[in-house]
Amino acid sequence: MSLHDLVRHADYWTWRLRADDAASMSRLPLTTNHQFLEAHAARRFTPANFHLVREEIEKMDGFVVVDTLPTMSSPDVKIYLLAPKQEAAAGEPFVVQWCDRGGALGTDDMDDGKMAVTCSCRKMESDRLPCRHILRVITHRGVSRMADCFMPRRHRRNLEAKLERVEEMKELSSKVFDLASDDAGEFEDVMGFMERFLEERRLDAAWEPKRRGHVGVDTDDDEGDSPSTKKIKLSDE
Structure with a gap:
């Protein structure tokens, strides 16, 4: 392996380690018993x-069928x-109605007003999110997944659109990476672009709470702008 190839190899694995570290930090820790x-x-x-759903998962063990x-x-x-659990023999019970149409788990869309699962607490109807009682029934039935009827159709459309964009970017990026890996200069350009993009997104995410604190306050020095927005303004002047 030549010195040039060795440097490229080291740069590549350094980038992989940074990406893996960033990905591990972005994962949400699992904190419940389910x-x-x-x-x-x-x-x-x-x-x-x-x-919000995780709060319901945490509280569902307080109920029994x-x-x-x-x-x-x-x-x-x-x-x-x-x-x-403390009042299993007294008080008005919560009523969860569950429908398995054709053996499928939750086949109807919430937006159609024909939910396959309902609860007397009516959280599903008001918040469009499963309540602790429905989640308790899920585990009682031995199920460990969320049915489609627990997610409004518009949220599913957004998720599907995101997955499509991810697949398109993966296909294109694989071609770009293959070409850029043949040239050290192009490799540095591509790596630099991705690192700058991630850094700007990180700065914008860190700036968001501060930006909310400036809502409704007029400033002359653009304090409400994110770091990446300020960078664009400076480059235009």
Whole structure:
């Protein structure tokens, strides 16, 4: 291996180590007793909604299924009665109605108003997120994944669009990386662009809480602008 190839090889693996370190820091730690369900929720929901769902996952162990009832309307529909563990024998139970149409888990869209799973607390209808009672029924049934009916269709569309963009970028970037790896100068250009992009995004993310503190405050020195925005303004002057 020539010195030139050795330097390129070292640069490449340095970049890989930095990328792996950044990826490990960006992963959300799993903190509940139901990590398979929590991990699936992290993939299905936006970060803001995931934190709300994780709160429900943490609280669902405080409830127990006290009874399961069939329905006369359909053999696919079951009714689960839940109560707090401390008050399992008293008080009004929460009622979760679960429908397995054709053996599929939650086949209807929430936006169509025909949810396959409902709860008497009505959190699904109001917040469009599964409540602790429904999550408790999920684990009671031995399931460790989130059904499509737990996510509004618009959120699923956004997720699908993101996945499509990721696949397109992967396909294009693999070609760019293959070509740039043949030339040290092009390699440095591509690596520099990616590192600058990540650094600007990191600075913008760190600036966001400060920006919120300036909302409604008029300043003459553009304090409300993110670092990357300021850089653009300076380059235009």
